[in-house]
Amino acid sequence: QTGKVHANIAARTIRIDGEVNGDISGKEKVMVSATSNIKGTIVTPKMTLEEGARFKGTIDIDPAHANSSSVKPA
Numbered sequence: 819q820t821g822k823v824h825a826n827i828a829a830r831t832i833r834i835d836g837e838v839n840g841d842i843s844g845k846e847k848v849m850v851s852a853t854s855n856i857k858g859t860i861v862t863p864k865m866t867l868e869e870g871a872r873f874k875g876t877i878d879i880d881p882a883h884a885n886s887s888s889v890k891p892a
Contacts, residue, residue: 819853826858845883 821836828843834854842848844862852870861878 832862843883 819835822839823837824839826840826843827838828845830845831847831849832842832844833849833851834842834856835851836853837855839857841859842856842861844860844865846862847864847866848860848862849866850856850860850868850871850873852868855872856875857873858875859878860875861880861883863879863881863883865877865879867873867877
């Protein structure tokens with residue numbers, strides 16, 4: 819919850835509890851908890867955004883993203 823990342827993140831499944839300043843690319847799913855603070859773009863086929871999360875940017879929920887080979891498994 820106190821972690822801070824200033825970079826782009828790409829993985830199969832991503833859960834954010836802290837602060838992210840960068841783009842997030844989840845091949846299967848992105849979960850954003852109530853304690854998170856995100857500035858950037860999220861691209862994923864499935865997403866959970868908990869009430870209370872702080873987010874500034876864009877969200878692209880794209881089922882075709884799951885078939886993309888641009889994200890390597892973490």
